[in-house]
Amino acid sequence: MKYAGIDIGSRSIEIVVLRNGNIVHSAKTDTTFDLLAQCKLLMKGIEAAKIVATGYGRKLFTDESGINHVEAITEIQAYALGARRIYPDVRTVLDIGGQDTKVISLNSNGKVVKFEMNDRCAAGTGKFIEFMAAALQVPIESFGAFALKADKKIHINSMCTVFAESEATSLMARGEKPANIAIGLHQAIVDRTFSMLSRVDGKTPVLFAGGVAHNPCVKSLLEEKLRDTIIIPDNPDMVGALGAALYSAGR
Amino acid sequence: MSEDYKDMWKSLGLNLEAHDMLLKALGKGYQDIYMTQQNRPAGMGYFDFVMSEVHGLRIKELIDEKRAGRKVIGSFCVFVPEEIVLAADAVLVGLCTGADFAMEDVEKLLPRNTCSLIKSAFGFKLGKVCPYLESADMIVGENTCDGKKKSYETLNDLVSNLYVMDIPQMKSIKGRDLLKAEYMRFKNAVEELTGITINSARLKKGIEIVNNKRKAIHKLSILRKAEPVPLSGLDALLINQVFFYDEPIRFTESVNKVCDELEMRIRKEEGVLPKGASRILISGCPMALPNWKLPWLIETSGAVIVGEESCVGERGIKNLTDNSGNTVEELMEAIIDRYFKVNCAIFTPNQDRLKDIEEMVKTCQADGVIHYGLQFCQPYLMESISVEKALEAKNIPTLRIETDYSMEDVEQLRTRVEAFIELIK
Numbered sequence: 001m002k003y004a005g006i007d008i009g010s011r012s013i014e015i016v017v018l019r020n021g022n023i024v025h026s027a028k029t030d031t032t033f034d035l036l037a038q039c040k041l042l043m044k045g046i047e048a049a050k051i052v053a054t055g056y057g058r059k060l061f062t063d064e065s066g067i068n069h070v071e072a073i074t075e076i077q078a079y080a081l082g083a084r085r086i087y088p089d090v091r092t093v094l095d096i097g098g099q100d101t102k103v104i105s106l107n108s109n110g111k112v113v114k115f116e117m118n119d120r121c122a123a124g125t126g127k128f129i130e131f132m133a134a135a136l137q138v139p140i141e142s143f144g145a146f147a148l149k150a151d152k153k154i155h156i157n158s159m160c161t162v163f164a165e166s167e168a169t170s171l172m173a174r175g176e177k178p179a180n181i182a183i184g185l186h187q188a189i190v191d192r193t194f195s196m197l198s199r200v201d202g203k204t205p206v207l208f209a210g211g212v213a214h215n216p217c218v219k220s221l222l223e224e225k226l227r228d229t230i231i232i233p234d235n236p237d238m239v240g241a242l243g244a245a246l247y248s249a250g251r
Numbered sequence: 252m253s254e255d256y257k258d259m260w261k262s263l264g265l266n267l268e269a270h271d272m273l274l275k276a277l278g279k280g281y282q283d284i285y286m287t288q289q290n291r292p293a294g295m296g297y298f299d300f301v302m303s304e305v306h307g308l309r310i311k312e313l314i315d316e317k318r319a320g321r322k323v324i325g326s327f328c329v330f331v332p333e334e335i336v337l338a339a340d341a342v343l344v345g346l347c348t349g350a351d352f353a354m355e356d357v358e359k360l361l362p363r364n365t366c367s368l369i370k371s372a373f374g375f376k377l378g379k380v381c382p383y384l385e386s387a388d389m390i391v392g393e394n395t396c397d398g399k400k401k402s403y404e405t406l407n408d409l410v411s412n413l414y415v416m417d418i419p420q421m422k423s424i425k426g427r428d429l430l431k432a433e434y435m436r437f438k439n440a441v442e443e444l445t446g447i448t449i450n451s452a453r454l455k456k457g458i459e460i461v462n463n464k465r466k467a468i469h470k471l472s473i474l475r476k477a478e479p480v481p482l483s484g485l486d487a488l489l490i491n492q493v494f495f496y497d498e499p500i501r502f503t504e505s506v507n508k509v510c511d512e513l514e515m516r517i518r519k520e521e522g523v524l525p526k527g528a529s530r531i532l533i534s535g536c537p538m539a540l541p542n543w544k545l546p547w548l549i550e551t552s553g554a555v556i557v558g559e560e561s562c563v564g565e566r567g568i569k570n571l572t573d574n575s576g577n578t579v580e581e582l583m584e585a586i587i588d589r590y591f592k593v594n595c596a597i598f599t600p601n602q603d604r605l606k607d608i609e610e611m612v613k614t615c616q617a618d619g620v621i622h623y624g625l626q627f628c629q630p631y632l633m634e635s636i637s638v639e640k641a642l643e644a645k646n647i648p649t650l651r652i653e654t655d656y657s658m659e660d661v662e663q664l665r666t667r668v669e670a671f672i673e674l675i676k
């Protein structure tokens with residue numbers, strides 16, 4: 001019997017299929033403007049006894065995909081389940097995705113006890129980093145490595161995507177080294193994340209998931225601030241889909 | 252139907268086109284949110300009717316009363332004592348502040364970071380769409396939060412009949428003295444407006460009518476706590492919202508009828524949701540008509556609301572006014588005592604509100620608390636953090652929501668609400 005989990009985010013969709021508790025298939029695609037068509041594409045050829053959807057598109061998927069045995073759970077629950085499978089002792093899950101950031105605190109039994117999500121603005125999310133990389137004309141994939149070349153950390157005051165961009169531009173106009181500005185921008189997002197972590201009273205070990213977990217600068221600044229190492233799974237983007245698949249299989 | 256009221260609306264100076272838009276939106280919202288609910292008690296039919304006629308029949312009644320010489324007084328806060336108003340044969344109506352309207356015009360007068368409630372009051376005035384506001388002979392503002400206090404200075408330029416009442420900020424002896432002085436001044440103002448001298452018999456009668464209204468809600472609040480829950484939180488909220496508009500005696504009868512039905516439902520173990528649904532207590536800013544956003548999100552996510560620590564809810568109706576006094580002075584003291592117990596976040600310190608919340612969690616057997624704070628509402632947002640901390644220290648799961656009247660954050664809120672329900676299961 002196969003069980004599938006699908007994480008339908010605003011930027012990308014991931015799927016994980018389990019058999020006897022083992023991952024037998026996983027795939028990822030962009031969300032594009034036709035979310036349902038993309039889901040169908042990912043689902044092609046997959047015969048699962050049950051599918052569990054999570055992510056912002058979960059409702060649309062359960063209502064309109066035309067598949068019967070679907071259920072929906074929130075990203076919070078999915079990430080908690082997925083993270084615990086990857087690292088059973090995990091106490092805090094941090095996910096920085098394209099449009100939202102969430103922090104989930106688990107008790108020693110793995111139950112979610114508290115969570116925080118960013119409010120409607122994009123400050124502190126992957127979107128912020130994307131904008132800033134574009135402003136400094138650095139490809140997003142190498143933005144973290146670029147920032148790590150800094151010889152000095154510039155303090156960026158604004159967390160608002162629009163204001164931070166103009167702050168960065170005026171620093172450049174004053175001749176500041178782009179890498180130094182870049183690390184300041186990374187620090188801003190890390191500070192913001194850290195305050196969310198403190199609000200849920202986040203304990204270690206911390207598992208870092210979502211697209212931004214690929215960024216080495218965010219990781220190292222966060223570890224500096226936490227004074228501890230953080231765990232980054234091999235596939236940080238797949239944690240939600242994995243959790244949904246685990247839920248589908250009845251854990 | 253609306254054809255019949257056009258002349259009436261015109262005579263009140265409403266902007267018919269804008270008003271039509273508002274009614275359409277209201278009707279649609281009601282249809283989508285209320286009429287799609289399952290297993291409603293039949294007695295809610297009365298409230299459906301009231302809602303369908305909220306700008307029609309009820310306004311006609313008010314105008315008829317005005318013709319017969321009664322005065323209409325509008326208020327924005329539960330600190331305006333209805334007992335005194337009724338004692339002078341006047342009618343008290345709560346003014347709607349639960350929807351965005353004419354926002355561009357509002358933002359010319361108020362800073363953007365003003366709470367939705369205040370903006371809404373201005374939007375209804377500037378858009379000329381509220382027949383209650385336009386038929387009021389006196390509009391009472393109160394110095395509660397800074398936002399309201401300062402915005403009344405601006406409102407005063409827009410209306411000719413604003414009366415501002417000062418409200419204490421501390422539950423001290425001095426604070427009570429201030430409330431007393433202000434209620435006495437208000438009594439005089441109402442007497443002057445109506446030409447009626449308030450004597451003890453009149454005051455007693457006013458107290459009795461309002462107490463009966465409160466008693467009916469008290470009964471309703473107890474009944475809806477049963478398991479399975481016999482009345483949705485949305486319907487309970489609606490009843491609490493209509494509390495501010497309807498003719499008080501008829502309202503009381505209608506609530507009591509719903510109560511009778513709920514008793515039967517409880518005997519038959521008939522609920523709006525099956526047994527075991529997560530039970531939520533809402534606490535925080537008042538939800539004025541037609542603000543149903545958060546309750547709708549909660550109750551379409553599989554949980555049910557069992558109480559609301561809010562001015563449109565328990566905080567507003569909690570205590571009765573002692574009716575045993577014989578003189579105007581004694582009865583006025585009883586009124587002051589009753590209102591001085593309202594634990595609004597504009598007071599400092601305000602630990603009694605926390606006690607109220609904790610008590611409600613117990614009596615409602617709530618699985619968790621959702622704290623509702625309007626964006627830019629300093630008093631409640633400030634308290635939300637200490638409330639959350641205190642409740643969590645007692646292992647009561649708490650979710651803090653900060654939002655406004657717009658619908659753009661609905662999906663994000665839904666995720667939070669659903670995750671919270673998963674957490675308390």
Ligand code: SF4
Binds near residue numbers: 328
């Ligand atoms: S919350 Fe405070 S200011 Fe608002 S209606 Fe209630 S008592 Fe009045």
Ligand code: SF4
Binds near residue numbers: 369537625629630631
């Ligand atoms: S919601 Fe808060 S800010 Fe708005 S009027 Fe009420 S107390 Fe004042």
